Amino acid sequence: xxxxxxxxxxxxxRFKAYLAEGRFMIQRSRSNGAHxxxxxxxxxxxxxxxxxxxxxxxLGTVYATTCNRARPxxxxxxxxxxxxxxxxxxxxxxxxxxxxxxxxxGMRVRATIGxxxxxxxxxxxxxxxx
Amino acid sequence: MSLRGKAACVGLATAGCGEAPGRNxxxxxxxxxxxxxxxxxxPLAKVDGLFAATAFHSMAAMSLAEHLxxxxxxxxxxxxxxxxxxxxxxxxAMALDAGLIEVAVIAYGxxxxxxxxxxxxxxxxxxxxxxxxxxxxxxYALATSRYCHEFGATREDLAExxxxxxxxxxxxxxxxxxxxxxxxxxxxxxxxxxxxxxxxCCLVTDGAAAIVLTRPERAKDGPRTPVYLLGAAMEHHHRMxxxxxxxxxxxxxxxxxxxxxxxxxxxxxxxxVQLYDAFTINTILFLExxxxxxKGEGKDFVRRGRIAPxxxxxxxxxxxxxxxxxxxxYGLFVTIEAIRQIRAAAGDDEGPREPGGWIPGARLSLxxxxxxxxxxxxxxxxxxxxxx
Numbered sequence: 001x002x003x004x005x006x007x008x009x010x011x012x013x014r015f016k017a018y019l020a021e022g023r024f025m026i027q028r029s030r031s032n033g034a035h036x037x038x039x040x041x042x043x044x045x046x047x048x049x050x051x052x053x054x055x056x057x058x059l060g061t062v063y064a065t066t067c068n069r070a071r072p073x074x075x076x077x078x079x080x081x082x083x084x085x086x087x088x089x090x091x092x093x094x095x096x097x098x099x100x101x102x103x104x105x106g107m108r109v110r111a112t113i114g115x116x117x118x119x120x121x122x123x124x125x126x127x128x129x130x
Numbered sequence: 131m132s133l134r135g136k137a138a139c140v141g142l143a144t145a146g147c148g149e150a151p152g153r154n155x156x157x158x159x160x161x162x163x164x165x166x167x168x169x170x171x172x173p174l175a176k177v178d179g180l181f182a183a184t185a186f187h188s189m190a191a192m193s194l195a196e197h198l199x200x201x202x203x204x205x206x207x208x209x210x211x212x213x214x215x216x217x218x219x220x221x222x223a224m225a226l227d228a229g230l231i232e233v234a235v236i237a238y239g240x241x242x243x244x245x246x247x248x249x250x251x252x253x254x255x256x257x258x259x260x261x262x263x264x265x266x267x268x269x270y271a272l273a274t275s276r277y278c279h280e281f282g283a284t285r286e287d288l289a290e291x292x293x294x295x296x297x298x299x300x301x302x303x304x305x306x307x308x309x310x311x312x313x314x315x316x317x318x319x320x321x322x323x324x325x326x327x328x329x330x331c332c333l334v335t336d337g338a339a340a341i342v343l344t345r346p347e348r349a350k351d352g353p354r355t356p357v358y359l360l361g362a363a364m365e366h367h368h369r370m371x372x373x374x375x376x377x378x379x380x381x382x383x384x385x386x387x388x389x390x391x392x393x394x395x396x397x398x399x400x401x402x403v404q405l406y407d408a409f410t411i412n413t414i415l416f417l418e419x420x421x422x423x424x425k426g427e428g429k430d431f432v433r434r435g436r437i438a439p440x441x442x443x444x445x446x447x448x449x450x451x452x453x454x455x456x457x458x459x460y461g462l463f464v465t466i467e468a469i470r471q472i473r474a475a476a477g478d479d480e481g482p483r484e485p486g487g488w489i490p491g492a493r494l495s496l497x498x499x500x501x502x503x504x505x506x507x508x509x510x511x512x513x514x515x516x517x518x
Binding site: 012037038039063064065066067068069078080081082090091092093094101105106116117119121 | 257262263264276279322325326370371377
């Protein structure tokens with residue numbers, strides 16, 4: 001492995017720092033080209049310590065979706081979905097810009113960086129939505 | 131060396147199932163241990179192996195040993211969620227077979243219902259928590275959405291699972307939720323996380339349980355019909371639902387075949403099938419993954435009362451986590467129902483049930499545990515002495 005690979009902030013801190021700069025970054029293994037999310041210290045399964053940070057395309061497909069029901073005084077209904085990124089990895093996120101129970105499996109979505117409770121978060125919108 | 135038949139359950143008990151006001155989780159767990167030892171007619175001082183996990187105690191085995199005033203030679207408090215207790219049975223069998231211990235007790239206790247509601251053992255999941263999943267329900271709802279998408283299952287299919295569980299509960303005076311329940315009641319219940327409504331979700335009850343295991347050579351010394359651990363196997367593939375490889379196939383597809391191989395039997399041999407039904411989707415996924423039907427056919431398998439009393443397969447005969455009891459981690463209750471069916475068929479007094487509630491001739495029972503968010507899967511197979 002490269003000298004200094006484990007130096008400095010860990011993968012979670014780096015991911016959050018990128019997000020705070022408005023960048024959605026994921027990892028990619030130099031040796032086998034596979035993308036990784038969530039951020040890890042080494043390639044899952046092989047332990048190869050060769051993960052680089054790359055910009056995510058932000059494009060993905062809804063793999064599973066649910067609408068968490070909540071009373072309006074508690075913020076109202078909201079979506080939670082699993083998104084298969086075009087690069088391969090899957091992540092939990094919300095799809096917004098559409099009714100939370102109108103999100104469908106197979107829907108093409110695009111990432112934006114929004115905010116949930118004051119924290120920057122990757123949030124998806126149906127592709128084509130303005 | 132196979133562990134087949136190397137441990138036998140010689141005593142069991144539950145305590146405080148439903149609501150147990152005024153008693154804490156440790157007190158309920160200790161009561162279950164005392165009752166299980168009484169069932170086995172083994173003195174507390176003989177217990178030298180202790181296995182426990184709860185949502186209330188970070189070091190449950192130590193806390194329980196101290197409360198009971200015993201000094202275990204071997205203990206384990208591994209917590210892999212609701213399937214921990216099937217894993218404990220596997221480890222107890224190993225410790226018994228290795229000669230490390232003589233008498234193992236596996237225990238669980240919870241007063242979550244009277245203490246204010248569902249008690250989670252889970253820390254927030256990194257990279258998920260910000261989105262506000264209401265775990266475990268959100269995770270199971272996501273899996274359900276995917277299952278419905280891939281195989282065309284409907285909310286009515288899911289409801290069949292809850293309706294069958296209730297029909298079993300209606301034969302069991304010990305069950306917490308009894309009374310008529312139809313498919314329309316389940317599909318019409320308040321939605322929690324689409325496509326799961328309130329009646330697709332397990333109960334939130336109090337309850338404690340304990341079982342006593344010994345080596346087979348001393349198992350026949352007690353008053354109860356010994357029930358032998360014939361096979362057990364575990365596997366897990368993820369912790370967070372977003373890291374589950376396929377939301378429609380669980381690690382039970384791996385644990386099941388290994389448990390059956392150790393036991394030397396097949397799904398078709400099972401007289402009763404006890405599955406950890408935290409949500410209606412669980413029963414369908416586990417019937418498929420454990421080999422009772424093909425992938426995608428679980429939704430058809432559960433239709434028209436086929437897993438209800440009098441149906442093709444006796445599934446979750448106590449009423450399950452959906453209608454009998456679910457005090458947070460349900461695995462030991464699954465195991466106890468598997469064993470009690472065999473004891474009842476052998477003539478032990480297991481208390482009254484309505485006709486059909488005890489399965490005549492039951493010799494082999496499967497007890498399958500699930501933990502986390504479809505994460506840890508542990509399959510165990512129990513048998514009457516005739517099956518050794």
